[in-house]
Amino acid sequence: MTDTRPNVLFLLTDQERADLLAPDGLPVETPNLDRLRDEGTWFDRAYTPVSICTSARASLLTGLYPHAHGMLNNSHEADAVRTDLPEDLPTFGELLAESGYENGYAGKWHVGRTRGPESFGFEYFGGSDDHHDEALDTRYKRYRESLDVGEETVEDAVYADDGEGGMVVSGTTSLPPEATRTYFLAELTIDAIERRAEGGDAPFFHRTDFLGPHHPYVVPEPYASMYDPDDIDPWPSYAETFEGKPRVHEEYTRYRGVEEFDWETWAELVAKYFGFMTFIDDQVGRILDALEAHGLDEETAVVHAADHGDFTGSHRQFNKGPLMYEQTYRIPLVVRDPTRETVDExxxxxxxxxxxxxxxxxxxxxxxxxxxxxxxxxxxAGDEPDDWPDSVYAQYHGDEFGLYSQRMLRTERYKFVYNGPDRNELYDLRTDPHELRNLVDHPHYEDEKRELQETLAEWMDEVADPLGKWVPKTFR
Structure with a gap:
């Protein structure tokens, strides 16, 4: 009997903002992902449960919020609350393997120190980096050595003052595109597709995790100079003054070493960030072409998402952290399923x-x-269940400079953020879409604030958030 279940190709990026791909988004060239979006379904209000790599990826694997799977912050750092996922939690990789899927994985893992993809039902093809997944893979190094391209140098580098001699944020690599890890991940994926096309009748699930457009935004030509910094206008949220905001917001610009960056510097970084995204898009195009060339496109669902977003100068911030703005919590999500009819958006x-x-x-x-x-x-299928939530809930638990409890509620119009050690936040996204004015103490928003606090408490109760016993008491 023929197995009619679809293959699944899952392409995950790291720190891709939703507005890079949104139909009304930024002027970034992403023709291949645009094609995927236009042929499939765009989720306009997709959010990460937490804006930090390990925690978000663990939630993806388990279907649980971080407080339940325990990976509260990044597993590779010295401050990791947990270094590996609990072994008794079911994950989709293991469950797919048990149901007969042949699972493959390439690229970044970053969900634990000692248990990699092969512990979770995947055949691992390589491609991660030493920074996040120490000793998990050496294949990229061997691949690059086989190309005989010499040592890499970085030109026009921009540094953040991290207190340790400076951290590279952006630049132009001397490597040609085909010698980069981004290109190599596409090669691994294409090889996996070719093997699946020659294989048996079992359906496959393949996941490729690109390490970009996460900083450092170091990209090869022609992508490094594809976007002119002079053509990039300041983000509307760059008007941030930090007035009425939690103190940690301004403190984080100093902690990240970008306090002195002016817009001219940020525009240089944004241009490289855009170039990085176009470079990834070209690799996605190669992968989609391979899927079609091997006759698998009509029986393979393709999903593209990101673990979380990236500030790149929005609100004058770098990277991500204890700030629950749209730039880091709203993510791109596209699904193209040729095996059934789907809606466009x-x-x-x-x-x-x-x-x-x-x-x-x-x-x-x-x-x-x-x-x-x-x-x-x-x-x-266009059939929204009657009980589908009309809001979204998210968390943050701290990273690097200390634990920091946050909970977020996002509704169609409003966002409310609980900040454990600091003042809360309330934004009216209809009148202030760039989240510049904190209305948490505004007398005209008392009724809205009370309603948002009640809904947040209901979310915390529904997901058994352990802070649910205490946080609502602070709203009285």
């Missing part, structure tokens, strides 16, 4: 971890009970 609130039960439902696999996630397949 969805404006319901969805989360990165909702992909976990979606993958399992595609595979006709049993979905674990008590997830903090729901399958997207009803939405893709």
């Amino acid at each position: 969805i404006d319901a609130f969805v989360r990165l971890q909702d992909l976990m039960p979606t993958f399992l439902e595609w595979a006709d696999a049993e979905v674990p009970s008590e997830l903090h996630a729901r399958s997207l397949l009803p939405l893709l």
Whole structure:
């Protein structure tokens, strides 16, 4: 009997802002991802459950918020609360393998120090880096040596003052595109597609995790000079004054070493960030072409998402951190499923971890009970369940300079942020889409604030957030 379940190709990027790919977004050339979006479904209100790599990726694997899977911050740092996922938590890779899928994985892992993709149901093809996944893979190094391109140098580098001699934020690599890790990950993916095309009848799931457009935004030509910094206008949120904001917002510009950056410097970084995204898009095009060339495009669902976004100068910030703005919490999410009819665009609130039960439902696999996630397949079919949430909830637990409890509620019009050690935030996104004015103490918004606080408390109760016992008391 022929297995009619779809193959799944999942392409995850690292720190890709949603507005890089949104139909009304930034002027960045992404023709291949645009084609994927135009042929599939764009989720206009997709959010990460937490804006930090390890935590978000663990939520993706488990369908749980960080407080439940325990990976509260990055696993590779000295301050890691946990260094590996608990072994008793079911993950979609293991469940797909149990249901008969052949699983492959290439690229960044960053969900633990000792247990890699092969511990979670995947055949690992390599491509990660030493910084995040020490000793997980050496294949890229061997690949680059085989090209005989010499030592890499970085020109026009921009540094952040991290207190340790400066950290490279952007620059132009001397390597040709084909010698970069980004290109190599596409090569690994194409090789995997070719093997699957020659294989048996079992469906496959393949995941490729690009390490960009995460900083350092160091890219090869022609991408490094593809965008002119002089043509890039300041973000509207660059007008940030930090007035009425939690103190940590301004403090973070100093902590990240970008306090002295002016817009001329930021524009240089943004130009490289845009170039990095176009470079990744070209690799996505190569992958999609290979899928079509091997006759797999009509039986393979393709999903593109990011673990979280990136500030790149928005609100004068670098990277991400204890700031729950749209630039880092809203993510791109595209699904192209040629095996069934789907709608073009969805404006319901969805989360990165909702992909976990979606993958399992595609595979006709049993979905674990008590997830903090729901399958997207009803939405893709244009059938929004009556009980689908009209808001989204997210978390942050701190990183590097100390634990810092945050909880976020985003509704169609408003955003409310609970900041444990500091003042809360309330934004009216209809009148202030760039989140510049904190209205948490504005007397005209008392009723709205009270309602948002109640909804946030309901979310915390629903997902058994352990702070749910205490946080609502601070609202009285």
